[in-house]
Amino acid sequence: MKAMNPLFPNGLILINVSFREGNSPDHHQNITYNQLLRNVCRCANALKLLGVKKGDRVAIYLPMIPELVYTMLACARIGAVHSIVFAGFSSESLCERIVDAQCNILVTADGVYRGDKLINLKKIASEALERCKERYVPVCSGKNLNRANTPWDESCDIWWDDLMDGVSDECEPEWMDSEDPLFILYTSGSTGKPKGVLHTVTGYMLYTSLTFKYVFDYHHDDVYWCTADIGWITGHSYITYGPLANGATSVLFEGVPVYPHVGRLWEIIEKYRVSKFYTAPTAIRLLMKYGREPLYDLSSLRVLGTVGEPINLEAWLWYYDVVGQQRCPVIDTFWQTETGGHVLTPLPAATPLKPGSATCPFFGVQPAILNEHGEELEGEAEGYLVFRKPWPGIMRGVYGNQERFESTYFRKFPGFYVTGDGCRRDQDGYYWITGRIDDMLNVSGHLLSTAEVEAALTEHPSVAEAAVVSRPHAVKGECLYCFVTLKDHKEFNRTLMEELKRKGQREKIGPIATPDFIQNAPGLPKTRSGKIMRRVLRQIARNEKDLGDLSTLADPKVVEVLFSQRCEAAA
Ligand code: AMP
Secondary structure, eight states: OEEEOSSOTTOOOOOOEEEEEOSSTTOEEEEEHHHHHHHHHHHHHHHHHTTOOTTOEEEEEOOSSHHHHHHHHHHHHHTOEEEEOOTTSOHHHHHHHHHHHTOSEEEEESOEEETTEEEOHHHHHHHHHHHTTTSOOOEEEEOSSOOTTOOOOTTTEEEHHHHHTTOOSOOOOOEEETTSEEEEEEEOOTTSSOEEEEEEHHHHHHHHHHHHHHHTTOOTTOEEEEOSOTTSHHHIIIIIIHHHHTTOEEEEEOSOTTSSSTTHHHHHHHHHTOOEEEEOHHHHHHHHTTTTOSOOOOTTOOEEEEOSSOOOHHHHHHIIIIISTTTSOEEEOBOOTTTSSOSBOOOTTTSOOOTTOOBSBOTTOOEEEEOTTSOEEOSSEEEEEEESSOOTTSOOEETTOHHHHHHHHTSSSTTSEEEEEEEEEOTTSOEEEEEEOSSEEEETTEEEEHHHHHHHHHTSTTEEEEEEEEEEETTTEEEEEEEEEEOTTOOOOHHHHHHIIIIIIIITTOGGGOOSEEEEOSSOOBBTTSOBOHHHHHHHHTTOOOOOOOTTBSOTHHHHHHHHTOOSSOO
16 A cells, blocks of 8 residues: 655644743744645755665764754655664664664754753764764754854764755655655663664554553643653654644644753643643653642643553642543553554543552553463453554564564564563553563663663673662652672772763663662572572662572572661662
């Protein structure tokens, strides 16, 4: 089946407006669908001038500015495959993703202010390209901040404005097959190397468009706002593709929830009369600490969405009572980068809610719960959450690695898609996500693999071995508790801790992977076959004294030592 690249195929001019809200409240702009179309076409023509063709991969490392949306849609318009890298990732992470996807061009900006913190994106982008010299990657950079001291290499760098100058604002869309790739988005893998999740044109668009419409009960007079970053799947599906395919009026927010003051999100809801609001439990928990003073007018709100991690009861009730003033259903949407869109979710006013439960499957989705042996459990049960049949938005592959696609998602339980999450079904058939059951951590709604963080820590010359587990955190949900064993004669001190925090994490992966706790571990609890018993480390991190059966440990004394030296305070 042939399908047109689903971007305003008739040059459709809609009068709806998107609101762009900058990092500073004084910086705002309205963007009509007509302006969006013209900017997308201009960018599409510019990419073509740079030699980008259908099927080429384009890396995008941009903050939450309209150019990010223009560039991703420009790729879609000419059939190029975008690979957006969250603009908080390090140069090494960016390089790894550029190389893996074999990108032909990188689009970035000179910099961005996140709150009052300046991030020199172009500097990080240039460092990334230094690291992956084997590829010649031209860089197109926008002057977001208009900074004079941006690192510049005449041989491959091009200013965005120079490139857009004089290009036509009309561009015929490329005809695509429905199963042609639309984008790659990297997500953490339990072996440490990120996976390039591949989504295709029609199934993904259909699914994000449909879920957006029904899950947010979207109507034409709504103003919709999702606070996620487009660098993650939530921003792809529910800032760009889903809302735009519905012609929705939405808000694109560049800033952070507590800048310049803790009422920023409520101020924006009041300013634009937002009716459908979508955020993450970590943001709710952060804002709960401050209350809602001074009172903003939130009477425009109709539906409140949440995504990213299980929402705890206290946060759910605060969201419902204080933000929604008990008028607005809280829609707890469970889904993944891999699922493309919501798979377990209530529908506003139609599904009776239970705080903390993502409730029931979306139309056509067939969840099941399996035990360790792959046997399907009926009725009330707890086990592995899997899905029986595909739905339009399911990922189509791991870019360049079909074997990994099969082994990660389909081999453990043949015939099912394996989510990697644990789940409980109650007597009413409602689903309750209990958290990851693979070696993954969910920090502020973002997945990290323990292997990835461990690999970063062991790169430090003083570290012999590292093991990372999660510990509950009041705002982030989970945080990183790291055990490090040093090489002989190396000293565990403040400087080393700082180096591990800075070098290992900020430089290798990105700030979300900064360890909260670092414990010196003269030895790690291992089985006789040499496997680290992470369960025991998790219990030490959480101060759970009842450790259960330790008989398989090679040296049980290690546990006592680790317990006696466990960290009470964050590093
Ligand atoms: P990502 O692919 O980065 O979006 O992360 C997907 C993971 O986030 C899922 O596998 C879950 O572990 C977690 N997650 C996302 N949404 C929810 C939710 N509503 N409730 C519980 N966990 C969630």
